[in-house]
Amino acid sequence: MERHIFRVVLEEERDGGYSIYVPALPGCASQGETREEALANIREAIELYLWSLKDDVIVFQGEIYGSLSHCLLNRQFLNPANF
Numbered sequence: 001m002e003r004h005i006f007r008v009v010l011e012e013e014r015d016g017g018y019s020i021y022v023p024a025l026p027g028c029a030s031q032g033e034t035r036e037e038a039l040a041n042i043r044e045a046i047e048l049y050l051w052s053l054k055d056d057v058i059v060f061q062g063e064i065y066g067s068l069s070h071c072l073l074n075r076q077f078l079n080p081a082n083f
Contacts (some may be wrong), residue, residue: 008042010035025049 011019011030018038021029026048032038 006046008039010038022046022049 004026006022008020008022010018012018017031017033018035019029019031020038022042022045025046028042028043028045030038030045032041036054
């Protein structure tokens with residue numbers, strides 16, 4: 001099964017906690033008190049985002065991914081080694 005990895009932007013907030021978003025998925029964002037919580041929350045946000053598009057053929061940053069049901073079945077959207 002093919003696995004898709006999305007780049008995320010994780011930003012530390014001035015008042016504490018972290019905000020996180022996926023540039024390739026407009027509007028897909030989340031937050032958390034810790035880095036780990038923010039990453040867990042964005043994984044869920046990505047899953048829900050992709051689920052809403054599961055029957056569409058989508059182009060993300062110039063790459064055609066086709067049916068996104070593969071992403072939903074795999075449930076591995078981020079590579080923690082990047083953090």
